Amino acid sequence: MKITIALRPALLALALLVPLGAAAQETDPETGLVKAEGWQVVKANCTVCHSAKLVTQNSGSRNHWQYLIRWMQDTQGLWQFRPEMEATILDYLAEHYGPKAGARRAPLPPDQLPPNPYKQADSSG
Ligand code: HEC
Numbered sequence: 001m002k003i004t005i006a007l008r009p010a011l012l013a014l015a016l017l018v019p020l021g022a023a024a025q026e027t028d029p030e031t032g033l034v035k036a037e038g039w040q041v042v043k044a045n046c047t048v049c050h051s052a053k054l055v056t057q058n059s060g061s062r063n064h065w066q067y068l069i070r071w072m073q074d075t076q077g078l079w080q081f082r083p084e085m086e087a088t089i090l091d092y093l094a095e096h097y098g099p100k101a102g103a104r105r106a107p108l109p110p111d112q113l114p115p116n117p118y119k120q121a122d123s124s125g
Contacts, residue, residue: 025096032056038092041085049076055097062094 026035031052033039046055060068069086072078081089 034096036092036096038088041088042092045081045089049078055093059097059100060093061099062090064099065090065093065097 027033028035028039028043031043031047033043033052033056042055043052046052058068066086069078069081069089073080
């Protein structure tokens, strides 16, 4: 009897937690950054000069993010990171803002395109 009573709050907590865990990833209301390991480091370092939207609306491989960081360090005054910190940032960005498979618009069918002027030039000689 005692066991049942002790277990009840635990089961209730579990029942409440499971749907939360299954829901979409939580984001920081201030920046829109996905709340996952390393997000505070990214918030602290990547929203100083520009909006976090520049980060959240971009995507790419770990290499691409590293390239962007190097570019900002070389040309925009971004500071150097300790290697572990840079790894945390890159892991976070590659995991949560990685390459998008379907990011490019599919080509339009020919009947929905204006006539191609270059094709005409080709056929007339
Ligand atoms: C010292 C200032 C500074 C900091 C700190 C900074 N950036 Fe930038 N970043 C810039 C500037 C300047 C631009 C170009 C602004 C623009 O395009 O409007 C830029 C542009 C970008 C872009 C757009 C690149 C593109 O292809 O258009 C991304 C993505 C980006 N930053 C990500 C980051 C990330 C991630 C961090 C943290 C590691 C960061 N930034 C920290 C200065 C900074």
